Amino acid sequence: MERRKRAMVSDQLEQEDKKLMRKGLWSPDEDERLYSHITHYGVGTWSSVAELAGLKRSGKSCRLRWMNYLQPDLSREPISKQEEDLIVSLQKLLGNRWSAIAARMPGRTDNEIKNYWNSRIKKKLQQRMNTGGNYQSPLAVHQTAEERDADMNTGGNPKADLYGQAATTSEVQVHHSTTTSYNNSADHPSLPHQLPLFTGQPLLDPNAAAIQNGEHTAAQSSLDVSFSKSHERNFVEEYVEFLMSLSDDLQEI
DNA sequence: AACATTCACAACCGCATTTAC
DNA sequence: CGTAAATGCGGTTGTGAATGT
Numbered sequence: 001m002e003r004r005k006r007a008m009v010s011d012q013l014e015q016e017d018k019k020l021m022r023k024g025l026w027s028p029d030e031d032e033r034l035y036s037h038i039t040h041y042g043v044g045t046w047s048s049v050a051e052l053a054g055l056k057r058s059g060k061s062c063r064l065r066w067m068n069y070l071q072p073d074l075s076r077e078p079i080s081k082q083e084e085d086l087i088v089s090l091q092k093l094l095g096n097r098w099s100a101i102a103a104r105m106p107g108r109t110d111n112e113i114k115n116y117w118n119s120r121i122k123k124k125l126q127q128r129m130n131t132g133g134n135y136q137s138p139l140a141v142h143q144t145a146e147e148r149d150a151d152m153n154t155g156g157n158p159k160a161d162l163y164g165q166a167a168t169t170s171e172v173q174v175h176h177s178t179t180t181s182y183n184n185s186a187d188h189p190s191l192p193h194q195l196p197l198f199t200g201q202p203l204l205d206p207n208a209a210a211i212q213n214g215e216h217t218a219a220q221s222s223l224d225v226s227f228s229k230s231h232e233r234n235f236v237e238e239y240v241e242f243l244m245s246l247s248d249d250l251q252e253i
Numbered sequence: 254a255a256c257a258t259t260c261a262c263a264a265c266c267g268c269a270t271t272t273a274c
Numbered sequence: 275c276g277t278a279a280a281t282g283c284g285g286t287t288g289t290g291a292a293t294g295t
Binding site for chain 3: 024025045046047059060063067096097098099110111114118
């Protein structure tokens with residue numbers, strides 16, 4: 001309750017600021033400023049980036065622009081068939097946890113994956129559903145993830161539902177869109193043409209690990225019911241990691 | 254040619270969580 | 275330890291190009 005009040009106050013202040021902020025699509029000049037500022041000085045805090053780079057944008061907006069478009073690690077290639085299959089598989093495992101899915105897809109952002117899912121995969125699955133194909137509907141897929149969430153929230157074992165059938169593959173090739181003025185880094189005045197670099201992130205949360213190892217205290221046991229979102233995510237992510245390593249091991253055999 | 258519709262993607266919004274003080 | 279600020283996330287909306295009528 002108190003937290004909510006504070007959030008509202010914070011939002012009101014943000015609204016005041018927003019009146020002075022620029023909104024909408026980023027211009028090449030703004031991109032240039034942001035890119036050059038971050039490459040020279042690093043990020044620091046996003047609100048300071050906006051100010052120091054001379055941008056009339058919120059820190060949030062700068063962060064989003066950098067994360068989703070300007071950072072050099074991003075792949076400018078269209079999403080491949082393999083990547084699409086991976087998205088479908090991971091969505092089935094993780095539900096709509098786009099950031100967790102993106103963490104397993106080098107060069108791809110959560111926003112990109114989310115958009116791709118909503119505009120293409122969802123539709124394709126729906127079409128196949130209507131033509132009587134042998135696959136699970138997107139709704140069913142989503143429901144599975146939600147059911148797992150509900151299960152975990154009541155202290156159930158999240159692993160129980162992770163052995164679902166493998167996701168189906170799709171056939172349609174995806175073509176690169178040219179809807180924006182410079183979707184490709186080659187068109188941008190200052191963006192490097194770099195291949196994506198994958199940086200693996202540590203997945204093990206100490207608390208989640210303790211719980212997994214059976215080191216439950218009385219205080220912790222209350223978490224069984226209201227298992228916090230971040231812990232729950234780490235738990236699921238660890239399990240996905242485990243499944244993936246298992247798959248690698250099997251392939252070696 | 255003019256307008257309407259569809260589509261893909263970029264960006265915003267509200268909220269939750271994390272971090273800093 | 276409490277509070278404010280910063281960050282991160284997912285759902286939703288806005289925008290502009292492509293396509294259809």
